[in-house]
Amino acid sequence: MSVALRLSDGSYMRKLDIEHIIRMLSTARCVEVTGFSNVGKSSLMRLLAQADVWLHHLGEEGGSFLPVYVDCNRILDMSDQGFYELVLRCLRESIPALAGNVALQTAYDGLVAPANAFQVPLNFSNGLTAALQNSSYSLILLFDEFDEPFQEIDPRVFLNLRAKKDLFGNRLVYVTATVWPLAELWPGEHSGEFGELFSHQPWHLGPLPHHDVEHYIRSFAEHNDVELSPQDVDFAYHWTGGHPGYLEGVSKMLGVAAAELEGQGADEKGRWALHRDLADQLRNDPTLHTESEKIWHSCMPDHQEALRSLFSGKDGESTSLAHLMKHHILKLVKEERRVFSRLFAEYVLEFQTDTGASERPLVEFKDGEFHVDGRQIELSRLEILLMTLLFEKRNRTVEKFAIVMDVWGENYLDEVDDARIEKLVSRLRQKVEPDPANPVLIVTIRGRGYRLQTGPGNP
Secondary structure: OOOOOEOOOOOEOOHHHHHHHHHHHOOOOOEEEEOOOOOOHHHHHHHHOOHHHHHHHHHHHHHHEEEEEEEHHHOOOOOHHHHHHHHHHHHHHHOHHHOOOHHHHHHHHHHHOOOOOOHHHHHHHHHHHHHHOOOOOEEEEEEEOOHHHHHHOOOHHHHHHHHHHHHHHHHEEEEEEEOOOHHHHOOOHHHHHHHOOOOOOEEEOOOOOHHHHHHHHHHHHHHHOOOOOHHHHHHHHHHHOOOHHHHHHHHHHHHHHHHHHHHHOOOHHHHHHHHHHHHHHHHHOHHHHHHHHHHHHHOOHHHHHHHHHHHOOOOOOHHHHHHHHHOOOEEEEOOEEEEOOHHHHHHHHHHHOOOOHHHOOOEEEEOOEEEEOOEEOOOOHHHHHHHHHHHHOOOOOEEHHHHHHHHHOHHHOOOOOHHHHHHHHHHHHHHHOOOOOOOOOEEEEOOOEEEEOOOOOOO
């Protein structure tokens, strides 16, 4: 996610989030930041690592805090040694005054090439002590992308971090950024002791509010020399819900469309037509679709099921729905639960809500023949090739390009159009669907291709 929190005028977004988090950190309380995929956790953590942000919110007092950004994606080895090495490396990189600190350098060298396993935590402890001694600042360690390390690394590492916090007190504070709370990522006694540091300071990061979306759109328009209206801001907010990953893609598409409209000298009615046409592009854009998939897969299975139930007109499990509300995937609009953005709502409705499962027949491939509910299906050569492709990739979208390549071959790429593909699909549906006019097996994925939705007997 590359939507910048800093704007072209030097200001920045997420001011409310930053203000509350800095207020907690300034009183030496550790903070647990959670948020679903690409909602902006990393951008927030990088912003918290900037000294001028602390000075802006706390005045001169902000200078007594030293924030250090620790990107866990930079771990060289997912082990206790790899984690400790990353922390000391970030300290050396982030604090110019420590460049010549002999004690820190000695600890780092000993950590990289320890004489034995016991030297690893010892050298980490010595390095952290060296960073804090002979100074008066409070060290803020900002652990970004913390999900995998917390789940994969020996829990004794986190017991050690807890011990360091107990030892240094107000001089050492942690911030973690994960998709879900630490207690849900790894329940247990060892991780629980570390998690206790954050139990009263959770911060559930939601999408950008409307005024931040407006600031971003204005900054985007200024940077790209394009005219965007208040109606464009409302359109972007409605479709993205303030999700930064969505917002980046929608802004670019909106900018291109608005520039073309501006060249035509269109009026307000033309703006409405622009938004109508752009909506279809958004639905079919593969990048935005991938963004939706990331959000979906960042949800836990019970939360996914609650969303399916919600879109199927059923009552979802109340605990899961409450959890989705707390983590901003759902929001309350006029006392009704709604998904935070139009883009994600359409994704769930089209790709994750399976209303025909109970009436879907069983598809099998045995002895070189296809069977539907035990009935052998007689197929032509092209139908066999298409059915084989769909069956091999069942429950996944098969792009039209892949259909042409597998069914007709590369030499026909310029000859086979959408109409020809649709005719072949229609003939296949006549043979396999219970009701070809209302297909439940071979479903159309608008703008992309087709998917074979298999019954409960198929893996």
